Amino acid sequence: MVKKPAPDATRRSEKSRRAIYAAALALVGEVGYPRTTVEGIAARAGVGKQTIYRWWASKADVLLEAFLDLGEQAAQAAGQDTDAVPDTGDLAADLKAVLRATVDELLDPRFETPARALAAEGLVNDQLGREYVARLLEPQLQLYVARLRSARDVGQVRADVDPRIALELFVSPLAQRWLQRTGPITHAYTDTLVEYALHGIAPR
């Protein structure tokens, strides 16, 4: 049975939840994932440890939800839908718009440091890595799958193309440049990736 909270309690909870997200993101950026603790997050957020354990099972849970929330807020601030890649009928323009917004988010310092710390831990911590992919990364990639499928339905993508692989031609280069700092990330760069992926690098 779920007890419906009074409006004041909901407001208080929402405020605590925001403070906990902010504390978790700040802490993981500062000391890295292994040294981030639920105790540390609670102290920084000014709440009791039990408040955190009432809502989340582990520090991984807190962090993953904090990132989901950060992504939703960034998308809302950019006036974008978080549930779908736009479909204006122009595939290239739609992909470029979403990738440009992603570039902006990746370059945002509020996102940069904690995201890097979480991604780094995901590389060597198998369980966290799988949760990170299943809960954060793959759901975002599936939005591209849906958009490429609808493009395939109207003949803008070849019928024999696997959308789950095709999206990697423009998403993964951006991810690698950001993660491993192998090159600058700009709107011109992601626009170019979309053009190359759609039309290929061989002569037509």
Add this chain to the structure above:
Amino acid sequence: MVKKPAPDATRRSEKSRRAIYAAALALVGEVGYPRTTVEGIAARAGVGKQTIYRWWASKADVLLEAFLDLGEQAAQAAGQDTDAVPDTGDLAADLKAVLRATVDELLDPRFETPARALAAEGLVNDQLGREYVARLLEPQLQLYVARLRSARDVGQVRADVDPRIALELFVSPLAQRWLQRTGPITHAYTDTLVEYALHGIAPR
């Protein structure tokens, strides 16, 4: 002035060098980069700490060279040149051959664990990340740049294509799947990436 070592000394040095590389790779895979020390590498390799400092300035130096050596050995074992992507005149076949060999290396357990530990540290340790890219990653990417340039010269790649960006269409998806475990890596997968990158996903 460099003193030429006697043959016996060279053999002894070579043996120590191999032992140090093996110890460094094993240790970073087991305890991660931050807890790997020059002392630990020396103890495991059965050499004095000063032997390591005679040849390398830091643990980062030892590890980066150990990886360079591992890559060269893997390429030699696969009967491949480490200095160039082959040029048989068939761009697709050449790219597929190199990427298939890369898949085999990424799935080799001797490579997997230490490479993951070093890549993870490179994400959060700015200096190591930049050395990792400059000394290990970018030189490999430049081999693709050279191959794409020669393909451009003979009209197999469009004149307006930037080879440094184009290579990311097939290299980065493989890197991301391997680093973040976002999907299986197989020869069929990298073959598909090459086809999509060359010919695009839109109808011709």
